[in-house]
Amino acid sequence: MDDLAEVVDDLICVPYGAGDLTMDTLAMFLFGWILLVLFVLWLGRFLYERFVVARSKSKSAAIAGPVAKTDSAVAADVASVAAKKQPVIAPKAAGAFVPPTPPVRRRMTRQSPAPETHKPRYLPAPQATGPDNVVVLWVNDVLQWLYNDLVIVNELVQVWIQSLNDYNKKSVTEVRI
Numbered sequence: 001m002d003d004l005a006e007v008v009d010d011l012i013c014v015p016y017g018a019g020d021l022t023m024d025t026l027a028m029f030l031f032g033w034i035l036l037v038l039f040v041l042w043l044g045r046f047l048y049e050r051f052v053v054a055r056s057k058s059k060s061a062a063i064a065g066p067v068a069k070t071d072s073a074v075a076a077d078v079a080s081v082a083a084k085k086q087p088v089i090a091p092k093a094a095g096a097f098v099p100p101t102p103p104v105r106r107r108m109t110r111q112s113p114a115p116e117t118h119k120p121r122y123l124p125a126p127q128a129t130g131p132d133n134v135v136v137l138w139v140n141d142v143l144q145w146l147y148n149d150l151v152i153v154n155e156l157v158q159v160w161i162q163s164l165n166d167y168n169k170k171s172v173t174e175v176r177i
Contacts (some may be wrong), residue, residue, distance in 0.1 A: 123147055124144075124147075125140070125143040125144040125146070125147040126143060127140055127143075128140055128143070
C-alpha cells in the first residue's frame with residue numbers, strides 16, 4: 001500500500017514550465033493596477049473633501065451670517081408666505097445629503113380596488129399526439145379538464161403530497177436514517 005502523502009500529492013495539480021511564471025506575473029500586474037486605482041480614488045476623495053467641500057462651507061457661512069429678527073418680523077414673513085400660497089421648498093444646503101431616487105417600478109397589481117368584471121383568460125391545455133386516435137383524444141380531454149377545474153387539481157396535488165409524505169415516513173423507518 002502506498003504512502004498516504006504520496007497519494008495526496010498525486011491529486012494536487014501543479015503546472016510546470018513557463019506557464020506558472022506567466023500567471024504569477026499577470027496576477028501581480030493586475031494586483032498592482034487594483035492598488036493604483038484604489039489609491040487614486042482615495043486621493044481624489046481626500047482632495048475633494050479638503051478643498052471643494054471646505055470652500056463651499058466657508059461661502060455658505062459667510063453668506064448666512066448671524067441675523068436677529070424680532071417676533072413681529074418673523075410673523076410678518078410667515079403671513080406673507082402663507083398669502084402667496086406657493087409650495088414650500090426647503091433651501092438647499094451645500095454638502096447636504098440627498099437620498100437617492102428609488103427606481104421606477106411597474107405596478108404588479110390591479111390599479112382599482114373594485115372586483116374584476118371580465119372573466120379569467122382561457123388557458124389552452126397542451127395537446128398530445130400519437131398513432132392511436134382514441135388514446136390521444138382521451139388524454140387531451142383529461143388535460144383540458146384538469147386545466148379548467150382547479151379544485152380537482154388542488155385535490156390531486158394534496159393527495160400526491162400526502163402519499164409522498166407517507167412513503168418518506170416508511171422509508172425512514174426501514175432505512176433508519
